Amino acid sequence: MSETQIEAGPHDADLAPGDEALDGAGVAQGAWGYVIGLALALGLTAASFYFAGGKLIWAPAIPAALIALAIGQMGVHLVFFLHITTGPDNTNNVLALAFGVLIVFLLIAGSLWIMANLDHNMLPMSRIMAMQR
């Protein structure tokens, strides 16, 4: 029965991802955290859509601004919805996340890098077709 309780406090070794150390404050404080998270997420989303459509910022900087806003919003989701924090009860969760982020970065950046290089070193399609004749 004890395992059904969301354990919190200095005596506990770890916290499951998604669980929050409420310290006895209960449901109201938990709901307040979700309200803050939703407000931040909606604000960042609105900013993304506004920057993409509007003429507010310098056009070549828009992709960088969008990526920055998206990373910020993912952080908001991780902290307020998934309750991944930097606390000592979250070490395992954060380490797993860090490894996941490393793999994601290697996969995406590596693919873009290699494919751009191949594309740069390849003959234009018309030349390839001419050589095959």
Added chain:
Amino acid sequence: MTAVAHGHADRAPSDGGPASTRIVVGYGFWIFLLSDIVMFSAFFAAFAVLSGNTAGGPSGRQLFDMNEVAAETICLLVSSFTCGLASLAAAARYRFKFYAAMAVTGLLGAVFLGLELHEFIGLVARGAGPQRSAFLSSFFTVVGCHGLHVTVGLLWLGTMMAQVWAKGFRADILRRIMCFSLFWHALDIIWVALFTVVYLMGMVQ
């Protein structure tokens, strides 16, 4: 006597014995979610490489309806919020609030899926199906894979409501609810990457 009390208070975190089932299950599911995100990142890499290769066909700028994308985004964000409320209600054993929050979550998820299906059917009807160009193949793969995850999530959501109704807030049911809410929040994170990389960047280019 004092030594015993003392030893309990400042023991190292790793001396606490085996972790509870809830923590082990949650951690294992977190690892699964991260591997799912790694899989998505492969689809994202494919899309990023192929997004310019329209083979003379329509580009994202000509195809995307940003109002629809904004509506989908709001549905998914609010459903993530209500999913959080449902997990709070489950932790506090509030039955009715749990059902209500889960029902709203499922409804918003269904509206999201409906909008996405509407978009896909519209694209195919305009001759912009997945076989038109490399850009559209990768677009349907990455967005469709997310939609498939949402569909599975909706089935899971219905199962959890039925299980709470039939079995109550048992320890194993509460662990499944925790895993479901982690899954649903992770889908929202993937959608943030999707609407930024696929839709907004597609409109800018």
